[in-house]
Amino acid sequence: MPEHNRVPEHNRVLVIRHEVCSELGFLEAELRQNSIPFRYLDTVLGETLTEPITDYSHLIILGGAMSAFEDEEYPFLRYEFGLIEEAIAQTVPTLGICLGSQILANVLGARVYRGENGREAGWCEVKLKPAAQHDPVFQGLPEQFRVFQSHQDTFEIPQGCVHLAFSDRYPSQAFRYQQHVWAIQFHLEMNEAALKSCGAVIEQELEDSKITDTTLEQMLAEARSHEPLVRPLADRFMQQFIGLTQGVAV
Template sequence: MQRELAIIQNDPEVPAGVFGELLTEWRVPFRIVRPDLGELLPAAGDAAIVLGGAMGVHDEAAHPFLREIKGWLARLLADGTPLLGICLGGQLLAEVAGGMVSSNRCGEKGLVEVELTGAGAADPLFAGIPRCFPVFQWHNDSFTIPPGAAHLAGSRGCPGQAFRTGNAWGVQFHPEVDGAIVAAWSRKTPDAARLTGRFAAAEAGHRALARQLLANFLDAARPGGR
């Protein structure tokens, strides 16, 4: 991918993490856009990643920029722009595509085993990724798979872990986190030592997952990609 990738960061505590490091390493042009700080969303783009955030998709009164993101995602979906939504980003994408987002239905925190469906195992986003893999989760809200979308992955507690609609993918989990991000989120909980310890033991494999998934998305986002 030669053109600029837009990364939409909705929350100061939810940065691009490992994804930012990898894009810099690979010399992929990208820019961080902060709609939570009043920055304008790109009018058009070659591809975009929408990150997570502590707010929920229905919190538009407290966070008016969420309404702008939803309209922007709807336009990019219609245009066929390659998109990857992570956690809140995946939930926003799911709602725009016709799915439902609800609270406290199947929240997860920490490393969780996710399993690909048959469609997921065949999808280019998960090429080279094992059928079952542990990945970091941090959510109370969750999405249903939008009508007509491909259901790509689920976990035992939360069946909606990944979907694809057109050139857009939504995931509930956080492939982009690193140890520092996990530590910052976990210190707000009484379970911080266990959460950070488990992630530290699995971080090398988690980084490998992030590398493969991001490379797959960039390949799919290239002109002529799948």
């Protein structure tokens, strides 16, 4: 089998970070429980892979304060675009979260832009579309739930993708490409610890968006109350995502 087409013998997850404070949060539990190794790749610090992307069984792309269309200002994004294109072509199961979802939309040819409805921030309601009921990763999740959000950029659903979730403020909340790529605008991984870790980034986003009726302290308090409800959703979602294998594209 050619080097670039080989499938890893065991699960091994690559996680791209755009903020060094970011972490997998709730999504890490499934990996720890099953002794699945994962590696953070800090592209924002100039890190690149020296091994083929197919050495990894799964790819996760986390959020960040920059925009997917700011690749001239943040040239490391161009490296990411190429890496993600290769992962998609090699049917590596891929998940993009927040900025990661916008990058996936961009790579798949859709428009990513600054939304006109203001920043969606805090614990917001997300609703699943009927297609999510039979989706390999979303199946079994409730039709609506509250989950952390912090974004104003949004995207059009790429051509040929399945629209899976929406919110009242921004309709593009999740989509699937073929049977191995998922994009979620919301932060299913976010718990109190992950939120606190990136507290300075969140506070700067609130200031930049001129939001004064929501504070980091309020978000942390809400995180504590929402965690018991979000944790089982994140566990199920991650269990189903990690259960995917390469070579399932349709």
